[in-house]
Structure formats: structure tokens, C-alpha cells
Amino acid sequence: MPKGIMLTPEQQAERREEIVGVALRLIEETGFPKTSMREIAASANMGKSSLYDFFKTKDEILVYAVEKKTEEIIQKVHGIIAGESSPEQRLRKIMLNHLGVPKRYRTALMWLNTESDYLEEEYRERLRAVRYAYQDMIKSVIENGVAAGVFRETDADLMARLLINSVLSILYTSRPSADPEKMLDETMNIFLHGIMTGRPKEGGA
Amino acid sequence: MPKGIMLTPEQQAERREEIVGVALRLIEETGFPKTSMREIAASANMGKSSLYDFFKTKDEILVYAVEKKTEEIIQKVHGIIAGESSPEQRLRKIMLNHLGVPKRYRTALMWLNTESDYLEEEYRERLRAVRYAYQDMIKSVIENGVAAGVFRETDADLMARLLINSVLSILYTSRPSADPEKMLDETMNIFLHGIMTGRPKEGGA
DNA sequence: TTGACAAGCGACCATCGGTCGCTATATAAT
DNA sequence: ATTATATAGCGACCGATGGTCGCTTGTCAA
Numbered sequence: 001m002p003k004g005i006m007l008t009p010e011q012q013a014e015r016r017e018e019i020v021g022v023a024l025r026l027i028e029e030t031g032f033p034k035t036s037m038r039e040i041a042a043s044a045n046m047g048k049s050s051l052y053d054f055f056k057t058k059d060e061i062l063v064y065a066v067e068k069k070t071e072e073i074i075q076k077v078h079g080i081i082a083g084e085s086s087p088e089q090r091l092r093k094i095m096l097n098h099l100g101v102p103k104r105y106r107t108a109l110m111w112l113n114t115e116s117d118y119l120e121e122e123y124r125e126r127l128r129a130v131r132y133a134y135q136d137m138i139k140s141v142i143e144n145g146v147a148a149g150v151f152r153e154t155d156a157d158l159m160a161r162l163l164i165n166s167v168l169s170i171l172y173t174s175r176p177s178a179d180p181e182k183m184l185d186e187t188m189n190i191f192l193h194g195i196m197t198g199r200p201k202e203g204g205a
Numbered sequence: 206m207p208k209g210i211m212l213t214p215e216q217q218a219e220r221r222e223e224i225v226g227v228a229l230r231l232i233e234e235t236g237f238p239k240t241s242m243r244e245i246a247a248s249a250n251m252g253k254s255s256l257y258d259f260f261k262t263k264d265e266i267l268v269y270a271v272e273k274k275t276e277e278i279i280q281k282v283h284g285i286i287a288g289e290s291s292p293e294q295r296l297r298k299i300m301l302n303h304l305g306v307p308k309r310y311r312t313a314l315m316w317l318n319t320e321s322d323y324l325e326e327e328y329r330e331r332l333r334a335v336r337y338a339y340q341d342m343i344k345s346v347i348e349n350g351v352a353a354g355v356f357r358e359t360d361a362d363l364m365a366r367l368l369i370n371s372v373l374s375i376l377y378t379s380r381p382s383a384d385p386e387k388m389l390d391e392t393m394n395i396f397l398h399g400i401m402t403g404r405p406k407e408g409g410a
Numbered sequence: 411t412t413g414a415c416a417a418g419c420g421a422c423c424a425t426c427g428g429t430c431g432c433t434a435t436a437t438a439a440t
Numbered sequence: 441a442t443t444a445t446a447t448a449g450c451g452a453c454c455g456a457t458g459g460t461c462g463c464t465t466g467t468c469a470a
Contacts, residue, residue, distance in 0.1 A: 107319075
């Protein structure tokens with residue numbers, strides 16, 4: 001608030017978080033394209049140009065928010081992997097953790113998932129980094145499971161992508177068929193055991 | 206092209222298709238937000254305002270394109286269901302058919318998947334209609350499979366959503382782990398049989 | 411030849427993301 | 441106490457955007 005004094009790094013960080021919080025709320029209500037920097041500024045009780053002292057562009061607000069949240073998720077996943085040795089339970093817990101991202105991130109996550117290819121190089125790179133870090137952790141869990149004979153041979157990278165995407169689609173759906181935990185549980189059952197009653201035939205399709 | 210004469214409905218439709226084609230190409234190259242109506246008009250060799258004689262808004266171009274394509278897909282799915290009685294093969298063929306949507310629709314489909322909640326009511330409704338028509342067909346196939354004892358009891362609606370979403374994510378990924386048909390085949394194996402080597406335990410997680 | 415009508419477009423509008431330079435204030439130096 | 445310096449914050453402005461409106465240009469019917 002005060003003019004003339006320098007903001008401490010802590011104050012800077014606090015203001016950034018405040019802006020991100022306000023922005024995520026507006027974006028979930030209205031959608032990213034329809035949420036203007038003017039609105040965000042007004043809701044954060046500052047002039048529009050002041051926003052640009054904290055974030056270089058509108059896109060960066062989203063990128064920053066998702067980057068931070070993904071880093072948080074990655075940290076928790078490290079804990080999960082360390083504390084759980086069953087590949088199945090690892091996957092289930094990782095996905096349950098993912099499901100726990102606050103609702104206000106829903107639209108932001110979907111937006112970046114869709115638009116990341118068209119962002120500026122810097123943002124693409126930042127998102128790519130955290131996303132692949134996360135995806136590769138899941139991939140490793142799967143590969144370990146395969147090595148241990150708990151999972152069959154499969155495309156671990158594809159599997160990881162499908163899992164992440166499925167959680168996202170559970171979070172985002174406007175027509176849930178059950179509550180999120182139930183849907184996730186059934187989703188994991190499907191991914192782990194499939195929906196067929198019989199044994200798979202040799203050779204697949 | 207000619208001024209002063211009335212366009213026949215066929216000509217109108219032809220012009221619309223031309224605009225859609227041009228728009229989809231630009232949108233896949235540049236992304237939807239960064240593709241301007243001015244660019245689309247220029248690429249379609251017409252003045253910007255003439256675009257608005259064929260489509261009410263920029264959004265409507267996308268909605269129209271996806272609506273039409275989804276209707277096409279639905280028609281083909283009717284044929285697949287009629288010509289194939291095995292629930293497993295029905296699902297595999299439906300998804301393979303879905304995978305066949307031309308690449309230029311990729312970005313459009315993703316965009317609408319992300320943004321549909323924030324579109325104008327009319328567009329939301331149009332998209333909802335075709336999307337649920339498609340989703341419900343898949344749901345029925347699954348439910349029939351369950352009734353026939355080929356599939357176990359499951360949340361058919363969730364399963365249908367996951368399948369559709371997974372195909373979309375195969376189409377859209379910027380880092381494919383194999384060619385699309387291979388990825389789809391493995392995806393279907395996962396959904397049908399899971400990745401676990403052992404039998405599922407009673408009670409799940 | 412003329413009247414009616416529609417295709418097509420140029421000019422305009424509010425709003426957008428983003429920039430720039432001014433103002434106001436708190437500290438540091440004298 | 442006064443001045444110089446540095447910076448938080450903002451109002452005014454920019455080019456571009458999606459969308460609108462009324463004019464021009466051409467064709468057909470009378």
C-alpha cells in the first residue's frame with residue numbers, strides 16, 4: 001500500500017499470491033478470455049498498471065499459479081512414493097492427491113492444457129518443465145510396477161498421460177456422475193483392472 | 206462472389222464450409238484467441254463484415270464446425286453399432302472412428318472442451334446436445350456389455366467420458382509416445398483389461 | 411429505364427492487453 | 441530542516457480485437 005518505500009521480498013510474494021487468488025476466482029467464474037486485467041486489478045484493489053509490476057503479462061498469472069501448484073503437488077508425490085511401496089497404492093494415492101487441487105484451479109489447468117502450445121516460449125518452457133517432472137514421476141512408478149511384475153508391460157508414458165488427463169476431466173466435468181472421490185476410485189479400478197470380466201486374449205485387437 | 210443476386214442455399218452452405226475450412230486451418234496454426242476475424246476474412250478472400258453474414262460470431266464458426274463433425278461421427282457410430290455385436294469390438298471401432306477426425310479439428314475440439322462452459326447459452330446448448338448424444342451412445346454400448354456379462358458393473362457414464370477424453374488427449378498431445386493408432390490400441394487394452402497382472406481384490410481401494 | 415433488393419465492404423465503436431511517464435511519498439545525505 | 445533519490449502506484453494512451461451499421465455496387469423484374 002504505502003508509496004515511497006521498498007517492498008520486502010515477502011511483501012512482494014504476498015501481493016503476488018493475493019493477485020493470483022483473485023485472478024483464479026474471477027477466471028473460474030468468467031473464463032480466462034473474458035476475465036480482463038482491469039477486473040483483476042479492481043478486485044485486487046490496485047490500478048491496472050500496478051499488476052504489471054508483479055506479472056509481465058496476463059498469461060503469466062496463470063502460468064505462475066499452475067507452476068507453483070504443480071511444484072507443490074510434485075513435493076507431495078515425493079512423500080507418497082517414499083511412504084508407500086505398493087505400485088498400485090502409489091498410483092491411487094498420487095491421483096487422490098491430484099484430485100485435491102482446489103476447485104479454483106480447475107479452469108486455469110484446463111486452459112493451459114489447451115493453450116500451452118500457443119503461449120510464448122518462456123511460458124511454454126516453464127509449464128513443460130513442471131508438467132514433465134510430474135508426468136515422469138508417475139511414469140517411473142508405473143515402470144517400477146512393471147519391473148516388479150505387478151503391472152504388465154505397457155506404454156508407461158501414455159498411461160501416465162491418460163491418468164493425469166482423466167483426473168483433470170473428473171475435476172472439470174460439468175456433469176459429474178458421482179462425487180469426485182467415487183469417480184476417481186472407479187477410474188483407478190478401470191485403469192488397473194479394466195472393465196472386462198474375462199481374461200484378455202493373446203494378441204489384443 | 207457476384208453481388209446483387211441471391212445466394213442459393215447450396216451456395217450459402219458452400220461458403221460456410223469454405224470459411225470453416227480456412228478458419229480451422231488458421232486456428233490450428235495459431236490458436237483460437239490469436240486467430241482474428243480479419244485474418245479469417247482475408248484468407249477466405251472476403252471482407253471482414255461479410256463473415257458476419259454467414260456466422261453470427263467468431264465462436265459460432267467453431268461451434269458450427271464441431272457440431273457438424275460430431276453429427277457425422279454419430280452417424281458413423283450408428284453404423285458401427287449396427288454392424289458389430291461384440292461390446293468390446295464396438296468400443297474399439299467407435300474409438301478408432303473417433304481417432305479419424307482430421308487433424309485440423311484438434312485445436313477446435315480442445316478449445317470447446319475447455320471453454321464451452323463460458324460460451325453463450327445458445328452455443329452451450331448446441332454443443333451439449335451433440336456431445337451428450339455421442340456420449341450416451343457409448344454409454345449404451347457399455348451398459349449393453351454389462352447386461353450381457355461381458356463387462357463388469359461400472360459407472361458407464363464416467364467410462365464413456367474417460368474414453369472420449371482419452372482419445373482427445375491422444376489426438377492433441379504434443380509429445381506422442383507412439384503413432385496414434387498404436388496409442389489408441391494400448392489405451393483400449395488398458396480400459397478393457399487394466400494394467401495389473403493379478404486378479405482384482407474384492408472391495409477395491 | 412427504373413425500382414427494389416441483396417451481396418459485400420469500409421469506417422467506426424467499445425474494450426482488450428500492454429506501455430509510459432507522471433505523481434506522491436518515504437528514506438538517506440547534508 | 442532541507443534536499444536528493446528511489447520507488448509504489450496510477451492515469452492516459454496505443455494498436456488490435458470482435459462486432460455493427462450504413463453505404464456502394466451490382467442483378468433481376470417491371
